[in-house]
Amino acid sequence: MSRAVILPAPGGAIELDGERTVLDRLIAQIREAGCEDVTVLTRPGADRPIKAAQLESADAATDLEHVGELAAGETGALFVACADLVASQTTIAAVLSDSSRRSGVLVGTDDATAAPVTVERGLVTGPGPGPGRLGGLAKISGAHLKRLRRHWPHGTTGHDDAFEAVLALLGARAVPVSAYKSAGLAHRQVATADQATETIAEFEAIDLDQWRMSNAVKHDDDLFATYCVSSWSPRLVRLSARLGWTPTPITWVSIALAIGAAGIFAAGWSWWYLAAAGLMYFSFVFDCVDGQLARYTQNFSSFGGWLDMMADRSKEFLIYAGLAAGAAVDGNPATAWGLAIAALLTQTVRHTADTWYAVLLDTAVVNQARKRESAPPIGRAAHLGQRLGSASEQVMGAHRSPLYWAKRTIVAPVGERWLLLAACAVAFGPQIAIAALLAWQLLALGYTGAGRTLRTLAARTAALRRPDRAAHRDDGYLGRGIRGLGLNPTISTAAAIALAAAAVWASAAGTAPAWPLLSAFAAVCFGLAAASAEHDGMFDWLIPAGLRAVELGVVLAAGLVAGVSWPVLYATLAVIALYFYDLAAGLDKAASPVARRDLGLGWPARSLIALAAAGVSLATAPGVATVTFAVLAVYVASVFIGSVVTGTVRAARA
Structure with a gap:
């Protein structure tokens, strides 16, 4: 169960249409986004009726104490908002619909009066020159609330603003803070009625349906997904939304198609392998569509996200098994199943390393921002790691260039792995398909292992010290x-x-x-x-x-x-x-x-x-x-x- 706390701000009392204020509008948006438990902190003397629970709070230090008290019994996420925030429902939902373990804060570039922040690797690492600026809405996940409770400050904090004090507390405990963005949709903490009216007019002039669809499709996806799936999958997304489908049933459809493909592969090579390849393709399409539909409708759930990740690996392991069984029909079972097991082991170890390497990079970003590195990079390998990291960022910045696609493809992403398996199974048989995949996996493992070793020396941090x-x-x-x-x-x-x-x-x-x-x-x-x-x-x-x-x-x-x-x-x-x-x-x-x-x-x-x-x-x-x-x-x-x-x-x- 999540809870929202709205901090006092003068702009919250601005009347929008004679019947409701900026604060009233924000409360309604938070509830529409799925958070019913809303508490508003008010200053002494405020007498305007509010359709939410209220707590009187004298100053910023008291605001922070109240937030800590409200967070004390929470097991879900805690959302902290400023009463003067004017944003679209899509922007509010972008934060409140995040069911992951991440904590984060809304960041924009429209509000010149908001505090500037530095964003690295999608993380807010502290005050900075911008161009990102705080947006007046933050999420603290249940997992991170547990870490903060023992260290929640009492009395003065050195901050005149409770919202910034909460973010500083996250930084002090080395909690990675994600930057939530809704690029193209204005949001501001307003001080006048004119600012509120102008902000609303800006985002209402945008075609929100088209904006959501544009942002539902990943702009940094892999080669096969970009050109062979995302080029037409938005049609399926819109159709699914019109029919009222949710992402989780689509995930199950993707699983069913993969089971069908594995069953055909297991029977041994025949021209039915063409049908199996088609089932694999559409299984991958629906695997992309479930995530796109979730982003388009902002219909996220923790179970749905978990199921999507688990389904990806389950389907892949089923395909390996189907190919191994098919290869064993006309060949040596030990060779066929041995190759499938080697591919399974390599993929599992790779993905585990990928998971914790991402944690290493996030930890390094946070620690370097807090100046807690054990030492600056030392030695040629560490400096080479630094240069390698800079070169990698430059290549990834050259979006959709040949080097960009080469870097994304050499690591054997899922779409390309499935394409290789399907094409080789049809053309050369199941055993050659598994062998080709294993060779690519080992190449990817060597490539990523060498680069990450050097970048680890440059990062000089401990990802598992947690x-x-x-x-x-x-x-x-x-x-x-x-x-x-x-x-x-x-x-x-x-x-x-x-x-x-x-x-x-x-x-x-x-x-x-x-x-x-x-x-x-x-x-x-x-x-x-x-x-x-x-x-x-x-x-x-x-x-x-x-x-x-x-x-x-x-x-x-x-x-x-x-x-x-x-x-x-x-x-x-x-x-x-x-x-x-x-x-x-x-x-x-x-x-x-x-x-x-x-x-x-x-x-x-x-x-x-x-x-x-x-x-x-x-x-x-x-x-x-x-x-x-x-x-x-x-x-x-x-x-x-x-x-x-x-x-x-x-x-x-x-």
């Missing part, structure tokens, strides 16, 4: 029960990865079972040592991706040693990977429907179960491991799918 890192790690009871063992976490993670890789290599090569199992067990131990340590190093942002590689490698090695059925082994790895993707989604999305994370057991326990199953299978009957792996996959999938169904029902009732 109070909520355990919420994104899936250590389970076993992992949390082990405390610091005195080992460097980065070195421990590297050792664990090497041991897991050695275990996979040894099991695939058919060496004596004891060696890969012992190597895999040692990998788990080093992984636990890494998880238990304090993560205050520059390269510790790689630890979550490293632990994913360790778990998946250990499970794979155990499955290979015990001769687990290929489809069962793939399904187990895919379910575990998807279960972790839920954690990655939690870094940005507001909420996951998985209420009991411990029900998934945690990566150390799952790894040890796989190793134990392999050991028992070797000592007794070969089928024990296959049954155990299948039970583990079904169990984790049941926890996961049960949460998805619950979330779907809850979202439908909301």
Whole structure:
């Protein structure tokens, strides 16, 4: 449940049409955007009736105290607005409809009297020369409210304005503050009736339907999505809106189409692969349309955003499985499924690294703005990282140039991956399709890994030095029960990865079972040592991706040693990977429907179960491991799918 607090401002009493004031209009807009709980702070002596709860407040310091009191019991987002804000409903909804874990503030360029701010990487990093200026509306997410409550100031704060004091408090606690923008739609904190009238006239002169559609389609999307989907998908978006469809059902349609494509691929190569390629294309189209529809209608939900991210990976893993099954029909099952598993592992590790690298960059921006870097860049590599970052920004600034498209495409984005799979499957067969994808994934991993290593040296910050890192790690009871063992976490993670890789290599090569199992067990131990340590190093942002590689490698090695059925082994790895993707989604999305994370057991326990199953299978009957792996996959999938169904029902009732 979210709450809005409106701070006093003289311009709020300006009458617009003889019946309502600027403040009345703002209250109605906030409620229309979905926030019913509105509290207005008023100065002593104000006697105009207001259709909202009121609290008398003497000055800015008291305003801040009241905001802190109102935030004390909140579990949802807290919106803070200034009473003199005049903006379109679309602009207000752009802030209030954000269901993610982000906190942010409305930023514009129209109000010359507003405080100027600096915006870097989409984050407001503090006072600055502009051109961005504060817009009088901010959001503090529920996740960040918890961090602020213990540090909420009492008494004087050094700020004459409570709104700026709230933003300063976010900065003091190193909370990244996103910049919400509605470019082209004027919004101002007004001081006179003329200013209010002019501002309303400015945004009412805009075709809001066309503006929303223009902003619903990403302007910085990838090559395939830009020219082969977004060039015509707005027609589907408008049709969906007219029919009253919401984004979540469209996501399910996209999933159904991907399932159909995977089913055709699994039957082995035939000219029906052309139909499967078509289903893949339209699955991707609907995957784009659900997000565009959400932005066009401003119909966002935390569950819908989470489902969209999880659906992307689920569909891709289904396509891998379908191609592997199809390749196994006429070829070697070990080669077919091995390539699919390698592609799954590479993609999962890449995406985990991508998630935490983005956190690293955001953390670096915030820390550098607060001048809290441990030291300036030192050494040739760090300076090379700085130059690399500057060059990357210049290339991305040259929008839709050849270098721009090359940089966006080399990292194997989802649309291009699907195009490669579909085209190669039709032309060369399923096994060549998976092999080509794996080669591209490895190239992308090497390219991004080298560049990010250098940029990490330039950033010199610790992305995992944060109070909520355990919420994104899936250590389970076993992992949390082990405390610091005195080992460097980065070195421990590297050792664990090497041991897991050695275990996979040894099991695939058919060496004596004891060696890969012992190597895999040692990998788990080093992984636990890494998880238990304090993560205050520059390269510790790689630890979550490293632990994913360790778990998946250990499970794979155990499955290979015990001769687990290929489809069962793939399904187990895919379910575990998807279960972790839920954690990655939690870094940005507001909420996951998985209420009991411990029900998934945690990566150390799952790894040890796989190793134990392999050991028992070797000592007794070969089928024990296959049954155990299948039970583990079904169990984790049941926890996961049960949460998805619950979330779907809850979202439908909301």
